[in-house]
Amino acid sequence: MESLKFILSLLIDTVRDQARQARRTATVGSISAEQIIITVALVGLAIAVVAGIVGFATGKIGQLPS
Incomplete structure (x- = not known):
């Protein structure tokens, strides 16, 4: 004990x-200003990547024969 x-x-x-x-x-x-800037940059990059993937997929779908 x-x-x-x-x-x-x-x-x-x-x-x-x-x-x-x-x-x-x-x-x-x-939270420092540096952390906020890095976070905003990473979120922007993620949005750009998703937009690129969606655009690519939409283009490929448009090429499919009907």
Whole structure:
């Protein structure tokens, strides 16, 4: 039972230390402008790829004999 109390106490202390450190650093948990720009660029790229695939598939469907 004592070992369980020790392990639980150790885990709680570790979590508290991590929380203190996270509060001290300004960038933890915040979204930076760089992250927003990269995300917007990736979303734009994904939209362009999907549009290209749809255009290609539509063209191939149009070539099918009726």
